[in-house]
Amino acid sequence: MRALYTAATGMKAQEKSVEVISNNVANMRTTGFKRQMIHFQDLLYDHQRRAGAPTSDQNTQAPAGVFVGSGTRVVATPRIMSQGNITQTERTYDLAIRGEGFFRVQMPDGRTAYARDGGFETDAQGRIVTKEGYLVDPGITIPQDATSVAINQQGQVSALLPGNAQPQLLGQISLARFINKTGLESIGDNLYLETAGSGPAIEGTPGGEGFGNLQQGYLEESNVNAVTEIAAMIQAQRAYELNSKIITGADQMLSSTAQMYRA
Incomplete structure (x- = not known):
């Protein structure tokens, strides 16, 4: 099931996000340290039906396509070079x-x-x-x-x-x-x-x-802001939890399907 692999990429990305946040927090007292942020990018899409594809013999076209994504990845962890105190x-x-x-x-x-x-x-x-x-x-x-x-x-x-x-x-x-x-x-x-x-x-x-x-x-001083990092940590944790629940839900769906076949 595609959802298992898609959610796995989300968990991996949020794990990397937590690593970046933890490094920022660890260096709150490091002289001249510049905090990092993390950028994500969506992965390849399965184009099941493209926008503008014909839908009948009367030249009607689909106004929107069907695109199913395959998850996310980390593309950059740039430093915020703002002035510290x-x-x-x-x-x-x-x-x-x-x-x-x-x-x-x-x-x-x-x-x-x-x-x-x-x-x-x-x-x-x-x-x-x-x-x-x-x-x-x-x-x-x-x-x-x-x-x-x-x-x-x-x-x-x-x-x-x-x-x-x-x-x-x-x-x-x-x-x-x-x-x-x-x-x-x-x-x-x-x-x-x-x-x-x-x-x-x-x-x-x-x-x-x-x-x-x-x-x-x-x-x-470091330009790390404790409140900002805590907020980012909470967001990363919630995103990780949601992705883990998707894996659990997909597993339950596969289990139900398997039981139907056995029946």
Whole structure:
């Protein structure tokens, strides 16, 4: 019976929906995390009678056809790249992007990754790095004797050095943005990679045209909304239950049919 297989695709799709929701909820406290949503698409149809098919010898036509679908499938789980709340941490190397853009991160294998998580540290050489120790690109080194390190909204890093009355410029943090940022590939560690779907990275400086500015001593929170996720979870659960009931109903119909044959 076709209904068994159709309902099974619905249960499988809702199972995937719950997995996406659970990942969103698990990352509610993850810095810079962007929630995902799920998109479904109906499967192939059995065209038992097409619209416009002749219905008599007098050239009458069927105004509507008979199309029986075969279920649904998951086609995409795009990220919602909306701005998360900005919270104060008062840590020198914590940076939040207010607006468009991603930090550029140099991976150990030479690839460039991108991040909204600006929870940075300095390593043993004084270089600004991520919590995993990956170098923030372009590399900026803070001298050991530097004091009062400041990062302005345009990404300029400066500090007071011995023998200088005025802060000295140490480097410039740059950002990248994408035509289709939902096309970025998530690789974990709050990092993304450029893909053919995202388009090439467009580099620029904070506060420049099309780019947000930086906030020193702040971090961007996850954009996951607990109420939204709970509502989505309830919808997924109900849809799963309905599909399971269809399977139960189809099974009962097959059982009745089998009993009729035995009789």
